[in-house]
Amino acid sequence: MKKLSLEELEKKAYDIRMDIIKMLEHAKSGHSAGPLGLADIFTALYFDILKHDPKKPEWDQRDLLLLSNGHCVPVQYASMAHAGYFDKKELMTLRQFGSRLQGHPERSKLPGLETTSGPLGSGLSQAAGMALALRMNKDHHRWVYVVLGDGEQNEGNIWEAAMLASKYKLNNIIAITDRNNIQIDGPTESVMPLEDLKEKWEAFGWYVIDIDGNNMEAIIDACAMGRAIVEKPVMIIAHTIPGKGVDFMEYDFHWHGAPPNVEQAKLALHELRTLQGKIRGEHE
Amino acid sequence: MNLYLVDDILGKDIAKEPIRKGFGRGLLEAGMRNENVVAACADLTDSTQMSLFAKEFPERFIEIGVAEQNLVTVGSGMAALGKIPFVSSYAAFSPGRNWEQIRTTICLNDRPVKIVGSHAGLYTGKDGATHQMLEDIALMRVLPNMVVVVPGGGPEAEKATLALAEDKRPSYLRLAREPTPILTTDQTPFEIGKAYVYAEGHDITVISTGTMTYQAMVAAEKLFKDGIDVEVIHCPTIKPLDAATILKSAQKTGRVITVEEAQINGGLGGAVAELLSEEHPVPLRRMGVRDRFGESGDPDELLAHFGLTAKHIMMTAHDMMDK
Numbered sequence: 001m002k003k004l005s006l007e008e009l010e011k012k013a014y015d016i017r018m019d020i021i022k023m024l025e026h027a028k029s030g031h032s033a034g035p036l037g038l039a040d041i042f043t044a045l046y047f048d049i050l051k052h053d054p055k056k057p058e059w060d061q062r063d064l065l066l067l068s069n070g071h072c073v074p075v076q077y078a079s080m081a082h083a084g085y086f087d088k089k090e091l092m093t094l095r096q097f098g099s100r101l102q103g104h105p106e107r108s109k110l111p112g113l114e115t116t117s118g119p120l121g122s123g124l125s126q127a128a129g130m131a132l133a134l135r136m137n138k139d140h141h142r143w144v145y146v147v148l149g150d151g152e153q154n155e156g157n158i159w160e161a162a163m164l165a166s167k168y169k170l171n172n173i174i175a176i177t178d179r180n181n182i183q184i185d186g187p188t189e190s191v192m193p194l195e196d197l198k199e200k201w202e203a204f205g206w207y208v209i210d211i212d213g214n215n216m217e218a219i220i221d222a223c224a225m226g227r228a229i230v231e232k233p234v235m236i237i238a239h240t241i242p243g244k245g246v247d248f249m250e251y252d253f254h255w256h257g258a259p260p261n262v263e264q265a266k267l268a269l270h271e272l273r274t275l276q277g278k279i280r281g282e283h284e
Numbered sequence: 285m286n287l288y289l290v291d292d293i294l295g296k297d298i299a300k301e302p303i304r305k306g307f308g309r310g311l312l313e314a315g316m317r318n319e320n321v322v323a324a325c326a327d328l329t330d331s332t333q334m335s336l337f338a339k340e341f342p343e344r345f346i347e348i349g350v351a352e353q354n355l356v357t358v359g360s361g362m363a364a365l366g367k368i369p370f371v372s373s374y375a376a377f378s379p380g381r382n383w384e385q386i387r388t389t390i391c392l393n394d395r396p397v398k399i400v401g402s403h404a405g406l407y408t409g410k411d412g413a414t415h416q417m418l419e420d421i422a423l424m425r426v427l428p429n430m431v432v433v434v435p436g437g438g439p440e441a442e443k444a445t446l447a448l449a450e451d452k453r454p455s456y457l458r459l460a461r462e463p464t465p466i467l468t469t470d471q472t473p474f475e476i477g478k479a480y481v482y483a484e485g486h487d488i489t490v491i492s493t494g495t496m497t498y499q500a501m502v503a504a505e506k507l508f509k510d511g512i513d514v515e516v517i518h519c520p521t522i523k524p525l526d527a528a529t530i531l532k533s534a535q536k537t538g539r540v541i542t543v544e545e546a547q548i549n550g551g552l553g554g555a556v557a558e559l560l561s562e563e564h565p566v567p568l569r570r571m572g573v574r575d576r577f578g579e580s581g582d583p584d585e586l587l588a589h590f591g592l593t594a595k596h597i598m599m600t601a602h603d604m605m606d607k
Contacts, residue, residue, distance in 0.1 A: 107393055
């Protein structure tokens with residue numbers, strides 16, 4: 001695949017955001033905030049970071065990408081469609097009967113998905129299993145990328161996996177936490193405080209990189225740095241803005257689990273098209 | 285079909301072995317046959333007999349620690365890369381604690397992870413109710429894609445382990461702790477999905493699984509002397525159930541008893557009841573644990589207390605014949 005320039009990547013992330021809005025409005029169900037916030041990370045992964053071939057999803061030298069917080073899958077579907085895994089028209093079948101684009105990602109339905117997820121907390125341990133298997137196979141040129149939600153780190157399974165990856169020094173894992181500070185019931189720090197999240201992961205034996213998860217360059221640089229760390233697994237804590245790019249959705253946890261209606265989608269698309277993220281200053 | 289069972293099942297010197305020992309041998313052999321066989325354990329490597337494999341193939345063994353949710357999901361991840369993972373703990377913890385992970389990351393994901401639950405059933409004895417897993421068959425049987433195997437003795441567990449290593453489906457292998465009489469020989473066949481007629485008879489069909497088949501065989505021999513001709517079907521695969529063998533026997537005898545060392549709700553008793561009520565309703569008695577928990581004690585004391593000895597099977601058979 002042709003490498004995109006930084007500007008092209010940033011533009012691509014907004015095209016993907018627009019598709020997310022269209023998909024969710026059409027499906028009339030799904031999560032809005034998380035996928036919009038993750039658009040830069042997924043654009044960076046599919047168009048710069050991952051070694052993959054959309055025409056050969058089973059390519060045996062591909063990097064592996066897992067989405068542990070499966071409810072954010074619209075951003076992955078949109079990114080895959082833009083990368084050429086399937087036709088963009090199929091995006092409008094999201095959550096419909098017979099669609100390959102299930103409400104939560106289902107591996108056996110759609111080539112290119114590495115696992116089935118949705119129930120939270122089990123992506124990191126699957127990534128650890130994959131990393132162990134790659135090492136057993138002496139496959140030292142493939143990476144396992146796993147995207148985690150922040151709210152899902154309430155789950156004990158995550159920390160079981162954190163200990164294991166550290167014990168076995170699984171330096172072929174690059175985990176990315178979508179630190180958007182919201183979960184369904186409200187702000188993460190009121191539902192179940194996670195801070196100091198960086199110190200937690202460091203205490204569990206991980207190398208932690210803290211970045212602005214809506215900064216394309218920072219995402220790409222952090223993953224490059226992560227691949228260079230040899231003695232530890234790597235956790236990138238990516239601070240993202242939930243609902244990023246749509247003014248009325250940004251930072252509002254009510255949009256965690258809700259789709260836009262027709263009018264809201266129209267407004268959201270207009271903002272995404274014209275502002276391209278320039279609303280951020282208003283909040284800072 | 286000659287099943288090459290041991291000759292003198294009622295003899296006092298019948299050999300015994302914990303079923304889990306057979307698993308340990310089988311896993312070691314599976315590991316030798318196929319380098320993709322890997323193993324992971326949640327801090328019970330010796331108890332589950334995974335230690336033989338771990339010692340021989342340390343680079344293919346993962347010590348997970350006391351973390352059963354991680355155990356099965358790491359297994360799922362390894363299976364994604366072509367490995368054939370056997371993951372073991374006590375049945376009370378795996379599949380007891382990690383059911384959703386098994387459902388989503390193994391069954392729905394269709395990954396050939398082999399979940400091995402040791403110390404299942406009342407045979408766990410003195411550890412008491414917390415560790416005597418009785419609901420595992422029901423928990424695993426209800427999952428789409430899942431195969432459920434309950435061997436009756438060590439040698440059968442060894443064959444089952446080798447068969448599961450070659451099978452592409454997710455599966456659950458149930459093991460028991462204390463020594464169990466060995467009914468089979470090297471030549472006795474084992475195939476996933478097959479039930480075996482251990483004794484032919486015309487009056488009553490007794491379908492048993494795991495450790496209970498020995499009790500069923502003892503009961504059958506004694507009942508024959510009482511004039512009741514019992515057909516004993518050993519059913520080591522609960523899912524997929526060997527419907528053909530069970531229905532053929534039920535059509536012949538017209539009476540069925542199921543015996544298991546587990547909750548009858550959702551267990552073998554549940555599976556056979558579902559089959560018979562849809563395909564060929566006949567009088568049925570389900571022997572097993574009836575909607576209650578176990579307690580500490582020697583296995584023999586517990587089997588007597590829960591009504592799961594040969595004597596109890598005989599009483600049930602007589603009662604059925606009298607009606």
